[in-house]
Amino acid sequence: MSRRLRLLGVSAIVAGVAGAAIPATASAVPVITMSGSTSVAPLASLLAKGYLKQYPGRVKFKLAQGGSDVGVADVAAGRVSIGNSSRDAKSSDPGGLVFNKIAKDAICIVTNPNNKLPNLSQSQIQAIFSGQVRNWSDIPGATATGSINLIVRTAASGTQDAFQKIFMGSSNVFSGASAKASNGLVQSTVKSDPNAIGYVSQDFVPGTHAVSYQGVGCTLATAKSGEYGGVRNFWMVTRGHPRPASPLQKFIHWAQVSSRAQKIVATHWVPLK
């Protein structure tokens, strides 16, 4: 290849690399990275969009999921700025973490739309999910027949932690249950399987039938009024308190107190105030 052609090629590559690098350094907009709970993810994404609408161009958001335990571990290791968690702080969590509450959420027990169970008491839920009762014919009010297909969550899930604490108490979940990795997968499995029963965050109920718990229906109204018994907290976990006036602290403060953020939360979740 001639010398001129080679020089041209090298300078084109260098220009290309420089052209790609310069916008990256010149933008320098702070990035807020989030990972963690699949239950908090829809709310986190709406809050991020609402924040950018009110203060455009101030920050950039990157959202990942993985489950509450993954979020807590990621933020403790410094891999993300915010870990979304749908379970409360545990004693086994790494030290130095600050849990900032942003909303409350209901967990609904769901069945297939063709199997409209009217109501379940706590002892019935414990009997079903621990594997003592295995047939739909033993549940009053169930229209499905055959064996119960239990759909639960994997170990990293905060929804699973909250379900265990609120509904199961000291009973263990049946070991033969199918474990899914996200709310969405539980929702789609329960939608398609007539014999399925599972639990999801309230935002993921559409397409399934939400069962009343102890006589109270699982709706946004009953969760807000406090009648529904299966309500748990949503947290945004940070490593220590965010520095005052930093973009991270401004976002979390906005999410907790501003009226626009509360309006966003009130669409599908229970606001703090």
Place this chain on the structure above:
Amino acid sequence: MLDRLREPWSDQRAERTLGALACLVLIAIVLMIVFVAVRAWPSFHHNGLAWFSGRGDIDQQIGVQVNTGANPTRADYTIGAWPLIWGTILTTGFAVVIGVAFSVLTAIFIVEFAPGPLRRLIVPVVRLLAAVPSVIYGLIGILVLVPFVTNHLVGEGRKESVQYVINLSGTGLLVSVVILTVMITPIMIAIIVDALYAVPRGWKEGAVALGVNRWRAMWTVSVRAARPAIIAGAVLACARALGEAIMLSMVSGSKGFAPNPADGITFIFEPLRPLASTIVEDAESLNAPAVQATVYSFALLLLASSFFLSIAAWIAKQSMRKYGVR
């Protein structure tokens, strides 16, 4: 400087450069094995030989490890990997056995009995199938096979017979083995066809001259001569099946359950999860030290099994050496 590289290389320079590259590959493999072994050591240290046994619900054991987070106690490292090992043996074993039988018969057909136009069609199609990404097989599995098995093959009576032990849905051993077989067969067919073509014509013609028909000549002469290639194809397919993670996690039911042959036909519908799929599914909780040790111990077992596979193939080929077969 470029001019110096363009002048003809001496033998010495070529030997040193190529030798360095080869050694680099060797060093990379050794480093990889050492890295995995060092990270896996805590799990073997805390469990001893009981690591290979079934000591309770492995999903629950891994769940405990995920939940203890950053500070696991000694008891948290407890793991009994037998359900996963059994799941791997079942899927890989059935797929390779069925695949070898199918591949040999297909290869014989392609080489000997297929009419010209059909042969010219089948051979490129088989080579194309060998190149299809495995995730596509997984998609076809969950979209087509799993609903078919759930709705038509697994009846209520079968589900109720095991309902106190495990949930039966369409995903399980049957769909995993079917898809894995379809996935590994094309490459075996390609290898065996090439080996059958390479058998000296004189050997086959000698058999036919003695009055043997074409099928017997193929079976007793060509296939016997191609046995090393059949073993090589089987080892390659076995290695691919062992490493198949994402496709199997989609269709195998994803449950750390050891399917029980004593259940009769229900055995093929029971969910399971091979080692590679477990690694993929637990990879996101890898920061917890106990989970890390467990996942790396599975990886070490997979590496060791590839090693033993090569040794087994070598031993099998040794017994054929006396017949002068390559």
